[in-house]
Amino acid sequence: MEALLRFVLGRLIKQGSLTLTVSDGPTVVFGDGTGEPLHIRLTDRRAAVHLLLDPDTALGELYMDGRLVMERGDIADLLALGMINLQTHGENLPIRLLRGWRTLMRGLTQRNIASRSQRNVAHHYDLDGRLYALFLDSDRQYSCAYFEEPGYSLDDAQLAKKRHLAAKLLVDRGQTVLDIGSGWGGLALYLAERCGASVTGVTLSQEQLAVARNRATESGLGQQVEFRLQDYRSLTETFDRIVSVGMFEHVGVPYYRTYFETIKARLADDGVAVIHSIGRMGPPGSTNSWIDKYIFPGGYIPALSEVLPHIEKAGLVVTDIEILRLHYAETLKAWRQRFHARREEVLALYDERFLRMWDFYLAGSEMSFRHDGMMIFQIQIAKNQETVPLTRDYIARRETALRGREGKPRDLRLAGE
Structure with a gap:
């Protein structure tokens, strides 16, 4: 799963500088080295699984639970980096499919009687x-x-x-x-x-x-x-x-x-x-x-x-x-x-x-x-x-x-x- 997470981040982060450490494993750097460098650490290997299965929900939950730690930079900088890269390089197919499904089903979540x-x-x-x-x-x-x-x-x-x-x-x-x-x-x-x-x-x-x-x-x-x-x-x-x-x-x-x-x-x-x-x-x-x-x-x-x-x-x-x-x-x-x-x-x-x-x-x-x-x-x-x-x-x-x-x-x- 860690290898798959590194693959996904490599496809997503084309600009900027992001370093990832999973648990006590090696550090991996993504991006073109521009901007302020960011470093995130996932405290356990299951966190990588959560991020891959449901990134929209898991990112915030991992940060709330202290399982995603900002070793360098701020959580706002990390979110900005992700948004900038998504806007510039586009969302990948799994993310597009997930968000398309949520748009289709939104009537259920917005049943605001x-x-x-x-x-x-x-x-x-x-x-x-x-x-x-x-x-x-x-x-x-x-x-x-x-x-x-x-x-x-x-x-x-x-x-x-x-x-x-x-x-x-x-x-x-x-x-x-x-x-x-x-x-x-x-x-x-x-x-x-x-x-x-x-x-x-x-x-x-x-x-x-x-x-x-x-x-x-x-x-x-x-x-x-x-x-x-x-x-x-x-x-x-x-x-x-x-x-x-x-x-x-x-x-x-x-x-x-x-x-x-x-x-x-x-x-x-x-x-x-x-x-x-x-x-x-x-x-x-x-x-x-x-x-x-x-x-x-x-x-x-x-x-x-x-x-x-x-x-x-x-x-x-x-x-x-x-x-x-x-x-x-x-x-x-x-x-x-x-x-x-x-x-x-x-x-x-x-x-x-x-x-x-x-x-x-x-x-x-x-x-x-x-x-x-x-x-x-x-x-x-x-x-x-x-x-x-x-x-x-x-x-x-x-x-x-x-x-x-x-x-x-x-x-x-x-x-x-």
């Missing part, structure tokens, strides 16, 4: 709230930030993201806004305080709901913002504006029709909706098996070609699409740096295996945006094409107005801090 959706959300978002406070910005925005200026801090960029979304939503005082997947409440509170809107946020996370409600009370916006533990599919009200940030990735392809039909039913005739989601630059695919098992069960990152037909079939009009490319890579880089800086506090909450799991997740996610064709799309939707101005300069004008209203941010302490 209401009860299963809540369990999937709890798996990731109902972790100890103190964990997220260790590496997110002060507003606990757990989605792509918007680095509109060089040198922005994470907090600056997350505030810019909220401002950018508010501008695209064309929110005015007194309007009603639905926030689908409202998280810890930061965007809803921004839209209420800075735009004067009445906001309803829905989430399936008990932990996030408790924090969001507490924040609404602390900020004096309890009468203007309501947070509910509710599936978006069970809503009955109509709203002037609808926003969804980082939630569409949890919908699942079999439910895209339901999602956009719900948007249409809940949106006023002169309403505007903005969907902010991770997307893939290439064609449809499948969710990485390690991510599905350990991080986001039931999740899937869509291609635009899968999303737009359902918007059209729902009778909605796409009025704007913006692609944010490396913004999430920079966001994840900042999160991972903060995560590592608070390592001892993470270990006080969880164990070493959990820390390695999250390190692998954050590193792999960042490298996916840098080297594996992931991006963010923001799709603006309306029922009437005349609802939105004909040129995009209104976005910059509204952002300028919002900056003037922001002033000094509130100093709110979040639950668990």
